[in-house]
Amino acid sequence: MSSLLTNSTAMTALQTLRSVSSQLSTTQTRISTGQRVSTASDNAAYWSIATSMRSDNAALSAVSDSLGLSAATVDTEYTALNTVIGDKDSGLTKLQALLVEAKTAGIDRSKIQADVTQIQNQLKSTADSATINGINWLSIDTTPSSSTATPTSFNLVSSYSRVGNTPTIGSITVTTATYALYTTGGSSTTGILDAVVGGSTGASVSSINIGALTDSATDQTKLDGYIAQVTAAIGSVASAAANLGAVKNRISTNTEFVKNLMDSVDRGVGQLVDADMNQESTRLAALQVQQQLGVQALSIANNSSQSILSLFR
Incomplete structure (x- = not known):
């Protein structure tokens, strides 16, 4: 029809x-x-999962940035500790050699003290200069209940994960006292280089003075004590540097892992929502x-x- x-x-x-x-x-x-799923109306389930994964990736990106800052901080302190240890021409190693040289009978120890003083000043300057983003682990303030006091520990953000709706932030804890070479503000000095050894008549590595010492047995014994003190300080600083080296390696490993994880999440999102x-x-x-x-x-x-x-x- x-x-x-x-x-x-x-x-x-x-x-x-x-x-x-x-x-x-x-x-x-x-x-x-x-994208084949660009809005919730395209596929609500996939869109929801992809959105959560993108949020996780943003958090991982922040972790990556934090690890970069932590790596810079650790590297600064690590470099300073190595400088403090020094070699035959500088640092604690040179200071130890000068004290051994001062054991020589008849030597002018006041001239050696001039070199010792310069090294002591340089060690303090190195520790004070090891500052990045307002953080210094080598020269710290231990003033009780002070807003300017250096925290007893630092948590370096190292990872992020989420199970369900529960996020977990992983961190590497660094204890400040492990690396402190100099301390100020407290009732006593407890740094590796400013801690007094030998009671009220003793001295710290930063205050050793051999200018007035003689060849007497008493002064020679005192020199032996100074040498042992500096040797112990070298060991302590080397231990602190080794500890930071381990932290440095862990940060490097975590940084690489986080980058790979971010790539994996990106690939996962792509499998869900990208168009062929x-x-x-x-x-x-x-x-x-x-x-x-x-x-x-x-x-x-x-x-x-x-x-x-x-x-x-």
Whole structure:
């Protein structure tokens, strides 16, 4: 039956064209965004998972930045400790050699003391200069209940993980006293280089003075004590440097792991929401052809109404 009011052929062609246009719009969106799931309406479950994973990756990025700052801090302190240990021409190693030289009978110890004083000043300067971002672990303030006091420990953020809705922040704890060479503000000095050995008549590595010592047995015994004290200080500083070296390696390992983990999360998100561009390009070409055919079919269906006019001529 031919009807002027109802053109079922045109209606069918129009429905087909609408469907093709809708699919074409979806495909074009996927191509422009590069994602097959770009909004919650595309796939609520995948969109929710991908959003959480992207949030985790942002947290991991912050951990990576924190590890970079921690690495710089540790490297600064580590470098300073190595400088304090020194070699035959500087640092505690040179100081030890000067004290051994001072054991020589008849030597002018006041001249040796001039070198000793310079080394002591240099050691203090090195410790004070080991500051980055306002943090110094070698020259610390132990003033009780003071806002400027150096914290007894630092937590270096090293990892982030999430199980369900519970996040966990991992950290590397660094105890300040392990690396302190000089302390100020407390009732007593407890740093490796400013701690007094030998009671009220003793001295610290930073206050050793041999200028007035003689060849007497008493003074020679005192020199032996100073040498032993400096040797012990070298061991303590070397131990602190070794500890920091271990922390440095751990930070380096964690940094690499976090970067790899971020890449893995990115790949996981991609598997969930990224569009297959080869597939989408093929679909786009097919839909464009279908759209053209749909337009042609609708045009033919609309023209069929013109044939009804011929019945009334």
